[in-house]
Amino acid sequence: MSRLTIQDVVDHLIKPVGQLEQTVDRLLVGDPDAKVTGIAVAFMPTQRVIEQMIEIGANLLISHEGLAYSHHFQPEILEQDPVFQTKRSLLEEAGIAVFRFHDYIHRYQPDAITAELVRTLEWQPYVLEHQQAASIVKLPAPSSLGDLAAHVKKKLGIPYMRAVGDLEMPCERIGILVGYRGGGSVAIPLYEREELDVIIAGEGPEWETPEYVRDAVHQGKRKALLVIGHAESEEPGMAACAEQLKTVYPSVPVRFLRDEPIFQVLL
Amino acid sequence: MSRLTIQDVVDHLIKPVGQLEQTVDRLLVGDPDAKVTGIAVAFMPTQRVIEQMIEIGANLLISHEGLAYSHHFQPEILEQDPVFQTKRSLLEEAGIAVFRFHDYIHRYQPDAITAELVRTLEWQPYVLEHQQAASIVKLPAPSSLGDLAAHVKKKLGIPYMRAVGDLEMPCERIGILVGYRGGGSVAIPLYEREELDVIIAGEGPEWETPEYVRDAVHQGKRKALLVIGHAESEEPGMAACAEQLKTVYPSVPVRFLRDEPIFQVLL
Numbered sequence: 121m122s123r124l125t126i127q128d129v130v131d132h133l134i135k136p137v138g139q140l141e142q143t144v145d146r147l148l149v150g151d152p153d154a155k156v157t158g159i160a161v162a163f164m165p166t167q168r169v170i171e172q173m174i175e176i177g178a179n180l181l182i183s184h185e186g187l188a189y190s191h192h193f194q195p196e197i198l199e200q201d202p203v204f205q206t207k208r209s210l211l212e213e214a215g216i217a218v219f220r221f222h223d224y225i226h227r228y229q230p231d232a233i234t235a236e237l238v239r240t241l242e243w244q245p246y247v248l249e250h251q252q253a254a255s256i257v258k259l260p261a262p263s264s265l266g267d268l269a270a271h272v273k274k275k276l277g278i279p280y281m282r283a284v285g286d287l288e289m290p291c292e293r294i295g296i297l298v299g300y301r302g303g304g305s306v307a308i309p310l311y312e313r314e315e316l317d318v319i320i321a322g323e324g325p326e327w328e329t330p331e332y333v334r335d336a337v338h339q340g341k342r343k344a345l346l347v348i349g350h351a352e353s354e355e356p357g358m359a360a361c362a363e364q365l366k367t368v369y370p371s372v373p374v375r376f377l378r379d380e381p382i383f384q385v386l387l
Numbered sequence: 388m389s390r391l392t393i394q395d396v397v398d399h400l401i402k403p404v405g406q407l408e409q410t411v412d413r414l415l416v417g418d419p420d421a422k423v424t425g426i427a428v429a430f431m432p433t434q435r436v437i438e439q440m441i442e443i444g445a446n447l448l449i450s451h452e453g454l455a456y457s458h459h460f461q462p463e464i465l466e467q468d469p470v471f472q473t474k475r476s477l478l479e480e481a482g483i484a485v486f487r488f489h490d491y492i493h494r495y496q497p498d499a500i501t502a503e504l505v506r507t508l509e510w511q512p513y514v515l516e517h518q519q520a521a522s523i524v525k526l527p528a529p530s531s532l533g534d535l536a537a538h539v540k541k542k543l544g545i546p547y548m549r550a551v552g553d554l555e556m557p558c559e560r561i562g563i564l565v566g567y568r569g570g571g572s573v574a575i576p577l578y579e580r581e582e583l584d585v586i587i588a589g590e591g592p593e594w595e596t597p598e599y600v601r602d603a604v605h606q607g608k609r610k611a612l613l614v615i616g617h618a619e620s621e622e623p624g625m626a627a628c629a630e631q632l633k634t635v636y637p638s639v640p641v642r643f644l645r646d647e648p649i650f651q652v653l654l
Binding site for chain 2: 164166171186189191203269279287304312329334339343347349379383384
């Protein structure tokens, strides 16, 4: 067994940023001094992901989202909930530590979640700027919204996405907003400020950015929105985190564990 | 022209609840003393809805959501935004008043938005309880999740919905959560407390209730979720509001204006 501890890996992950005072990122469960038998990395610490990591003998789960179906970890709310209790018991019995790795990886320079989504879409050469909450891409030639959506679906391997706008509209300047940054306060001002044709976002409330884009289109303005899903926008960054850990700890088994798409679309 | 003023209609709408101290509901734009030429009712005050009401000569728009693509009306944030400016200018030029009718209609006893969704789904005889944030329905006989989804799609006339769970799962006890109540803090505790098989919700963050249901299903527990869309869950209630106004003001033209579904699904 390696002499590497859970805390050693956590320290490695937070080092590029330094300790944050306000953060949801911490060891949610587990012993920081335990020796690492293997590392699993995931977008979400789902029941399936935890079962898979037990099968492969890993005892450290690095997950982007939390354990308690909420941005803030408040396990007391779910104290009596059988779904949460089953998951927590499984973690305890298996001696698994879970480190939430959300704020730190978004604070890497550039945001490692966004940067890896851009890389997966093969748009790295076209990045104009990595901003804190968005990356701005200018394609070498305009692509129709429909073709752009098909490209994104293919590169990410996702079964569907939701769109607002005219599929024939030419798109050149693109804003990439991962996770929940598709909300209006982040996304809406970006269209004007960066003269964007289209925003590709994880998710956000339906009555904010989507309705803004709908109105813009009805006014004859060239704007569009592709909503690809929260997990779908952030999984590439977590998969890249696993790849990076493999090179740092070559003697430790490291695996990225992907769950199924969260929704079935019923047409 | 009728002697009915904008304020008269607003007073009628808020009367069943009484003036709320804390509310987003108010006349967002327009003159409360202007005479009503016609009333339009909508889920969202979109550009298209406003153009339609100008065509029919209505000057009062009663809309469930706000004008500025946000739950809280902060027009100063969009002061320089051309989409918002175009819409606001159009409202001013046409002399249209917009009354946001959100909190009051949800405070009717029972919540008139939820009650009308239940009625549209033809489940009124099966209501066990209208709670503040949810209505609980027990079907006379179990229906598979897939059949239930097909029923909802047909009754609401919606092109798609998103589901978590096994389509073969029998569903009998249903929680109905309109709008954004699909979020974890409202929806998750309801499954246990009301022994629900399935929740039908407008929308909510993807990493909350959907992930809870995914884990439950993977643990072998009988739970499911149907996410039908925010507008889709609340439009029946606003359409019923228009019908009610027709009977109260028989000499005033009243129309419910429905926009298209906000998203195209790209498969």
